Amino acid sequence: MFKGLKPIVYNGQEVWPLIEGGKGVAATNHASAGAWAAAGGIGTVSAVNADSYDADGKIIPQVYHALTRRERHEELIAYAIEGAVQQVKRAWEIAGGKGAININVLWEMGGAQRVLHGVLERTKGLVAGVTCGAGMPYKLSEIAASYNVSYLPIVSSARAFRALWKRAYSKASEWLAAVVYEDPWLAGGHNGLSNAENPLEPQDPYPRVKALRETMREGGISDDVPIVMAGGVWYLRDWNHWIDNPELGTIAFQFGTRPLLTKESPIPEEWKAKLMELESGDVLLHRFSPTGFYSSAVRNPFLRNLEARSDRQIAFSTQEAGDHTFQLDVGVKGKNFWVTRNDLLRARQWYGEGFTEALKTPDNTLVFVTTEEKKTIRKDQADCMGCLSQCQFSSWADTETNSTGRLADPRSFCIQKTLQDIAHGGDVQQNLMFAGHNAYNFKKDPFYSNGFVPSVKQLVDRILTGD
DSSP, X not given: OOTTOOOEEETTEEEOSEEEOOOTTTTSOHHHHHHHHHTTSEEEEEOSSOOOBOTTSOBOOOOOOOSSHHHHHHHXXXXXXXXXXXXXHHHHHHHTTSSEEEEEEETTBTTHHHHHHHHHHHSTTTOOEEEEESSOOTTHHHHHHHTTOEEEEEESSHHHHHHHHHHTXXXXXGGBOOXXXXXXXXXXXXXXXXXXXXXXXXXXXXXXHHHHHHHHHHTTOOTTSOEEEESSOOOGGGGGXXXXXXXXOSEEEEESSGGGSSSSOOSOHHHHHHHTTOOTTOEEEESOOTTSSEEEEEOOHHHHHHHHHHHSEEEOBSSOBTTBOEEOOSSOSSSOOEEOHHHHHHHHHHHHTTOOEEEEOTXXXXXXXXXXXXXXHHHHHHTOOOOBSBOTTTOOBSSSSOOOSSOOOTTSOOHHHHHHHHHTTOOSSSSOXXXXXXXXXXXXXXXXXXXXXXXXXXXXXXXXXXX
């Protein structure tokens, strides 16, 4: 047992202060969450478009039949609620009364509040708490409290927590079970970097977590309410000075990337194999996500293609002005595209390389893509089912008009399509593969030598030794 690590009381029983991170679309499910709870920790079912099953236990593909985006959005919400309910019930059975089961939602997912109500209504007594990030989830406390369920907001700064506390959480303080601090430079998936923070200059989490604890104390929150350190957590021995530290109060740890590589992890074998090959620097903090947030994913050909697409980009004006004195003669129909001489030459070069279609972005620029890419982009935009509250890629918004009012952005991608595909056996090179920046440890950590894939129980036991 790692010295100083003690169980915490959560949902009325003692559990290890180890939380399984709830990873997006089908990367964390009942099997992994139930096993994590059975090992004495807090398992997390991802309630982000979770899988549901038919009578034979086979996954039901989430196919959309409606003709309008608004109607497809209703299908999406129905799938989301049904899937999460089935996952929670199965996880609860696997846990067998040990540990605890949380659910994880993204505040910026389409219909987040409706999904949360729908799931909690049908899983009474099974869900211990709701973790929620990606955005500012003001209503989280009110919704969770109305079902007598704890809430665990995910923040990446003391400032964000202070805003949530003052505006909403102080009114339901008794249901605040923990605050998750997610390191915006090291965590996988979507990251809470603010515009004031440099993505290329990671900050030490200690002072930031210390500031968070001070903010919590200002609000009268007990030091017994844990701060959960998430993002960049691999070995507990690296966090020795955090445990039993009076400056920080009670600390728990969330593991997102490590549980991807377990026997119970639902991700496909090809994805697990890829994790074992990663080197330091193979995970990229990027801004291609249609959410507008920074996010971290493996820099595979899918991501490299998005980088290259944005590099094939030029500014234009609709009339001759300044140094925009050359008419663009490739990739566009019409004559009102004025560009610089240098950009005209670059555009002609891309055209010659097969990138023959120029697509407008919301920033008065053009990106050059192949005819095939253009077809895929346009089809994906047309197939939108409103999986985000605001989507830059399709310009869908969860509002009365269902539009962001901005041009759809071809530099991004359909996140629902790629996450569903990779989670259900699609090509790991040509889909978005979220991972934390420590994923290269799979190759270095002797625990995984000779391709060893542990059970969740073996992983939790290993973590508890400090390794």
